[in-house]
Amino acid sequence: MSEDPNVEKAQTGVSGLDDILVGGLSKGHVFLLEGNPGTGKTTIALQFLIQGSEVGERGLYITLSETERELRAGAASHGLTIDESIEVFELAPPETLLDDDRQQSLLYSSDLELGETLKLILEAFERVKPSRVVLDSLSEIRLLAQSSLRYRRQILALKHFFARQSVTVLLLDDLTSDTLDKTVHSVVHGVIHLEELAPNYGPERRRLRVMKYRGQAFRGGYHDFTIKTGGVVVYPRLVASEHRTNFARVSLSSGIPALDALLGGGVELGSSTLILGPAGTGKSTFAFQFVASTIRRGQKAAVFVFDEELGLLFSRMRAMGIDLETMRESGDLHIEQLDAAELSPGEFAHRVRERVDSAQAKTVVIDSINGYQASMPEENALILHMHELLQYLNRQGTNTFLTVAQHGLVGDMKSPVDVTYLADTVVLLRYFEAAGKVRRAVSVIKKRTGYHEDTIREFGIGNKGLSFGEPLSSFQGVLRGVPTFVGTPGPLLNSSSASDANS
Incomplete structure (x- = not known):
């Protein structure tokens, strides 16, 4: 999606929003920013004016519902500074400006109040002569107009006045007076709608949608955003088809010959691998084996951990000869522990994309999909989110490893979400009972990009x-957890043979 070079844009100053608007707001037009109280309208409006100030454009903030002191205090709380190039015009309630004689006039007081309000707005504009204007909020004007017809006519009058002045205007509407009145929608050049959602657990989630933008392409759908120190940050919805790169598809080694043989030579560059299994089977260990292999090749890796505390993870992997802390300190590994309750799907996709785009990470691990799913408990689009993210990573020539903890320990396993059809390679881990011990087995059940070994092998996790081990050809029912011995007795993998199995 590209920007039209013939249309001059006013950047909003909101990270991510200009990407959705394909460059920003068309200069010389009136736009509507609507949402319930607390959704971030004022913060976005202030960022819009501050961005104009940075490029030498004078700004005017007309506030009918908030005092100048409250506005400046709110801006300071977000780390925003309203400098001298931005005029804040606090419009006092019109009835306080009317004398007793005018209040006793035969005219309705609302007629006088609306007229006085619009007159003061135009006088402030003529005095400041700004390039950008924010009017906060339309609810006050709607209440003074009292009828939809009169309200529409006044908005049209304001629109034509500002259009003649070639000013970019942002009208704010808190949707408190009449949520069904869409009068302004048909008048303005564009509409941005803000929403706040309250999940059953965790903090509120915010998202926005561009509902209208005349004569201009834009990125449709909902986009997550957050309000942080520094203002609003928007996370544009990821569209994988917009991100394509050219690279040679070669097989990459895990660093363990036996695992490479099981995978038919390794994993292909720009592919995704799903590692399935019950808790404790070693899913993370398999993924980190590829992380270590990536860093040995001189490339970078990124790991996003939902489930395990980093200190415990570092200690556990160090005991197996993989020093994640040293990798992180050298700058080769970005590892991040995520709190599923505090994260939206859009923000997570943004973080992954940032590591791939800016740090050139060639291996990405998401551990686990269970935690990723927990970050969107009321979302019904997990598969779509995953599809776009995996397609994007594949097209960047990045190898992705996903882990899914299945329900149960032995026997019939159930997955909380089925993403097997999305992954290019699926590795299945299982517990099974043999010779009075609980053992682990691995098999590759899918590989889109070529041959893979169709055997089931025992594997172990030790200090190396x-x-x-060798294929479990003498057993049947290993994947069910309680196999039946059908062959000639032979050795199973044990501690003494573990060191020889990788040679």
Whole structure:
């Protein structure tokens, strides 16, 4: 989606919003920013004026519902500074400006109040002569107009006045007086709608949608955003088809010959691998084996951990010969522990994309999809989110490893979400009982990009990492957890043979 070079844009100053608007707001037009109280309208409006100030454009903030002191205090709380190039015009309630004689006139007081309000707005504009204007909020004007017809006519009058002055205007509407009145929607050049959602657990989630933008392409749909120190940050919805790169598709080694053989030579560059299994089978260990291999090749990796505390993870992996802390300190590994309750899907996709785009990470691990799903408990689009993210990563030539903890320990396993059809390679881990011990087995059940070994192998986890035994050809029912011995007795993988299995 590209910007029209023939249309001059006023950047909003809101990270991510200009990307959705394909450059910003068309100069010389009137736009509507609507949303319930607390959704971030004022913050976005202030960022819009501050951005104009940075490029030498004078701004005017007309406030009918908030005092100048409250406005400046709110801006300071977000780390925003309203400088001298931005005029804040606090419009006092019109009835306080009317004398007793005028209040006793035969005219309705609302007629006088509306007329006085618009007169003061135009006088402030003529005095400041700004390039950008914010009017906060339309609810006050709607109440003074009292009828939809009169309200529409006044908005049209304001629109034509500002259009003649070639001013970019942002009208704010808090949707408190009449949520069904769409009068302004048909008048303005564009409409941005803000929403705040309250999940059953965790903080509120915010999202926005561009509902209208005349004569201009824009990124449709909902986009998550947050309000942080510094203002609003928007996370544009990821569209994988917009991100394509050219690279040679070669097989990459895990660093363990037996695992590479199981995978038919390794994993292909720009592919996704799903590692399935019950808790404790070693899903993370498999993924980190590829992280270590990536860093040994001189490339960078990024790991996003939802489930495990980092200190415990570092200690556990160090015991297996993989020093994640050293990798992180050298700058080769970005590892981040995420709180599912505090994160929206859009923000997570943004963080992953940032590591791939800016840090050139060639291996990405998401551990686990269970935690990722928990970040959107009331979302019904997990598969779509995952599809776009995996397609994007594949097209960047990045290898992605996903882990999913299945329900249960042995027997019939159930997955909380089925993403097997999205992944290019699926590795299945299982517990099974043999010779009075609980053992682990691995098999590759899918590989889109070529041949893979169709056997089931036992594997172990020791102080040298992963070790693999011979195919379990003498057993049937390993994947069910309680196999039946059908062959000639032979050795199973044990501690003495573990060191030899990787050679």
